[in-house]
Amino acid sequence: MSTPVSGRGAALPAALRRLIPPTPLSRRLATQSVLFSTGDGAFNTGSAVFLTQVVGMSAAKVGLAITIAGIAEFLLAYPCGRIVDRFGPRRMWALSNLGRVACFVALPFVSGFGEYVVVAVVFAAFDSSGTAARNAYVLDVLPAKERVETQAYMYSSLNVGFTLGAIIGGVALAFDSLTVIRWTPLFTAALLLANAYWITRLPAAPHDLRVASGEARVRPTGPGPMRNPGWILVSFFVGTMWTNQVLLNIVIPLWLVEATDAPHVLLAWLFGTNTVLCIFLPAYTSRGVRTMRDAMRFIWFSAGFFVVSCLITMATHSTVGLITVLLVWLGHVTVTGAELALSAAGWAFQAELMDPQRRGEYQGVREVFSALGGRWAPALYTFLALSWGDAGWLVIGGIIVVAAAALGPSVRMAQAFGRRTWGLEEEPVPSAAPEPV
Incomplete structure (x- = not known):
């Protein structure tokens, strides 16, 4: 319980407290959101420079590559969701982040359109499974009355992380050095690696426990x-x-x-x-x-x-x-x-x-x-x-x-x-x- 605050300043501390997630688990999930979005934002801020100046693609090829990756993510969304149910949301969330790490580690060595498309499609697969696993885990692990509020805090935390990432990406761009831009994906990879470890430290959700017991291997009855x-x-x-x-x-x-x-x-x-x-x-x-x-x-x-x-x-x-x-x-x-x-x-x-x-x-x-x-x-x-x-x-x-x-x-x-x-x-x-x- 928080200590009551009296006097004219009471409203301000209450307003500030409202910005802090109310439970230990919601605070851990908010921390995860900041880790993920800081890394993602740091790369995305300079991604246009990276793809055109480092990888060497034209703007038209960048657009085509992103479109191909988007189509792949669309096609993979449903099968990836089924895989999450099969192996458990926390495990697949962590493994998907490790897959993202591998893709970012590979990016500094990509040298053309074809190579980038391969990495982007692989990333799309891990992104689809990671998104499905994250959302399934949050809904599964939280009591019903906390789900909407906790996701609101996670949404705020994502925006905090994207802002921090944009600042970091802006600093990298300020060096005006293609060498710095080339290796920026490794910073993102490091944060996503920390994020994957953080996910493994979260408590197992009920569906994870069913997977561990073998219960989830039996496909649920009824229509999907x-x-x-x-x-x-x-x-x-x-x-x-x-x-x-x-x-x-x-x-x-x-x-x-x-x-x-x-x-x-x-x-x-x-x-x-x-x-x-x-x-x-x-x-x-x-x-x-x-x-x-x-x-x-x-x-x-x-x-x-x-x-x-x-x-x-x-x-x-x-x-x-x-x-x-x-x-x-x-x-x-x-x-x-x-x-x-x-x-x-x-x-x-x-x-x-x-x-x-x-x-x-x-x-x-x-x-x-x-x-x-x-x-x-x-x-x-x-x-x-x-x-x-x-x-x-x-x-x-x-x-x-x-x-x-x-x-x-x-x-x-x-x-x-x-x-x-x-x-x-x-x-x-x-x-x-x-x-x-």
Whole structure:
């Protein structure tokens, strides 16, 4: 229990305590998130320079290689999820990180397009299994009432790590030395190696214990997620709603450059604001999600923020000066609100609607259909916003409203499937979050 603080300064310590994960396990998971994202961010910051100047690929070949890796990750998501269920989430999470380590160790020695594609495809396999294993482990090891809140802290920690990694990557770029850039992947590999060790020190989840006892070798009876139309539709429409990231990272920046008089330096402030908000707010915004009804309420919050962002950004085509700057910034902030609300709802869907015996497999199906729900957005949204103008922005907002409306019946279908298949029941969850310790 924390010591009560009296007087005018009481609110500040309480606010600060709210940023610290409340349980020992959630703090260990948050530490893991920082280790992983710091290493990942350090490489990604300078990856464009690494691939073009060190590996020697043209920009077109970089794009092609990334596309090939993305297709491989899409195709491997479902089989990797089944492997996670077979061998246990903690083991596969640690082994996948070791596979990532090997890929980063190989990168300084890659000298062309073909070699990079091989490494990228192998990395995609380990990335698919690692993502499925991480999500399955978190849902399996945590009590139901802690799942959404802990994932919010992990989300904040990921953003802290990405920020630290970007700073480290920026320092490496500041040396203006291809030798430094060439060996940057080894720094990432070292952090991921520490991350893999940290994962092995986490407690075994119930599914890990079933694997150790041999129980998990017997395939669960009953239909799997590919025969669960509700889960497939939930994954698809949540993927559509996650196109808020396309608005955040692609469409609004392009709109700023092509259709407004805002200074280009504003882009740095936009991304900086998003990062800060995603560090400090998830622990607060996730507190309202305790049931599927709460999750659907947050889905509509997300859709509302998204539509407001479209309307605000649309208006900047005819504004000038400081008004444009303020409106573009506000449009970016509101789409960040859409991201935060959707995150909380999505964590609740994963915690409630997946078969506990098949979480890895369900994660694989989620990855596949989430990609189908949103991979088309960069091309379509950019075309609509920059070619159709006001009408295009209204269509983009309308797409999200339709997706939010479709999620209601999709969630009910998934719940009905769960009740028939594995005895899903809506458990009463306390309305108050666990008190910080």
